[in-house]
Amino acid sequence: MRAAVTSGRGRIEVVDVREPGAPGPAEVLVRPEAVGLCGSDFHYFLGDIGTIEDPSVLYPRIQGHEAAGTILEVGPDCPSPLAAGMRVALWPVAACGHCYACSIGRGNACANISLIGVHRDGALQQQLVVPAAQVFPVGDQDPAVAAVIEPVSIAVRTVVRGRVVAGEHVVVIGAGPIGQALALAATDRGASVLLVDTLASRLARGAALGVDTLQVSRDESFVAAAREWAGGDGPEVVIEASGVAGLVQPSMELVAQAGRVVVVSLSSERAPIRVGDLPLKEIDVLGVSCCGSGEFADAVDLVGRRREAAAALVTHEFELERTAEAMEYAMSHPAEVMKAVVRLP
Numbered sequence: 001m002r003a004a005v006t007s008g009r010g011r012i013e014v015v016d017v018r019e020p021g022a023p024g025p026a027e028v029l030v031r032p033e034a035v036g037l038c039g040s041d042f043h044y045f046l047g048d049i050g051t052i053e054d055p056s057v058l059y060p061r062i063q064g065h066e067a068a069g070t071i072l073e074v075g076p077d078c079p080s081p082l083a084a085g086m087r088v089a090l091w092p093v094a095a096c097g098h099c100y101a102c103s104i105g106r107g108n109a110c111a112n113i114s115l116i117g118v119h120r121d122g123a124l125q126q127q128l129v130v131p132a133a134q135v136f137p138v139g140d141q142d143p144a145v146a147a148v149i150e151p152v153s154i155a156v157r158t159v160v161r162g163r164v165v166a167g168e169h170v171v172v173i174g175a176g177p178i179g180q181a182l183a184l185a186a187t188d189r190g191a192s193v194l195l196v197d198t199l200a201s202r203l204a205r206g207a208a209l210g211v212d213t214l215q216v217s218r219d220e221s222f223v224a225a226a227r228e229w230a231g232g233d234g235p236e237v238v239i240e241a242s243g244v245a246g247l248v249q250p251s252m253e254l255v256a257q258a259g260r261v262v263v264v265s266l267s268s269e270r271a272p273i274r275v276g277d278l279p280l281k282e283i284d285v286l287g288v289s290c291c292g293s294g295e296f297a298d299a300v301d302l303v304g305r306r307r308e309a310a311a312a313l314v315t316h317e318f319e320l321e322r323t324a325e326a327m328e329y330a331m332s333h334p335a336e337v338m339k340a341v342v343r344l345p
């Protein structure tokens, strides 16, 4: 079978690899059909993944954590009603079960987390064995749309963590795929959303989802305009989804007294904050990692209800043999590419 192997920094080769064989107890064999590429894939591809630095640990690796496919075979002792032929989305998270985060029911932030496509081989290959607990049936959804469930699950986690409720004002900084997914997840809870970005093309997609937008230039402050949009005391929630480290401070400035700032984007950069804002405004500054299984199920449901909105996020499709090109193209065309998806034969 064919697999796209990231063999070194900035290098992907599509080669023949051995099939995984039959699934073991409580496992299923899946045929991945569509795999989304995201910012964290670009980081991995470029060798800039923060927690893992040793190249011999990073490579070779088969990437792909935003995946949908069809079950080929169900192993013995699978607890759920899974069957061959079912289309599923993959929840990439496996937790150790014994660290502090796991002990308080937050395995999504496990100290020894193992993610499909990051810590172990992912879905950019024609067959993959995964634990049955990590596949979620999606009905008859198109695989490329079902592949969007994983980024939407991060947005679901973010609005849960940010305690977003109906009637609140949520400013989302960054109108990339996670920003768009946040627009979906926050409006689904009944909140008003302002999406902020430098790229008009990305904001136009957000506007099509029915949220307000604000275009700013790179070194222009958005604080005053976003505060005016929220009215009153300012937005109850600000979500940093752009990956620009220097935008955490303006987020803290913008948020209402006693509000929540949620950082969902990955950055290895450092940026100063005005520490006094924490006690003076008594704000929560929260981080978001992956999602829990209940949140993944909620994302399956949300994408099922908003299929057209989710489908609109998929702007580019590539065949497996062109995975390297897909990665390069998506990285170099942010104004044009929202979500690039690799289709597997």
Ligand SMILES: [Zn+2]
Pocket: 037, 038, 039, 040, 041, 065, 066, 150, 151
């Ligand atoms: Zn992702």
Ligand SMILES: [Zn+2]
Pocket: 095, 096, 097, 098, 099, 100, 101, 102, 107, 110, 111, 112, 113
């Ligand atoms: Zn753990």
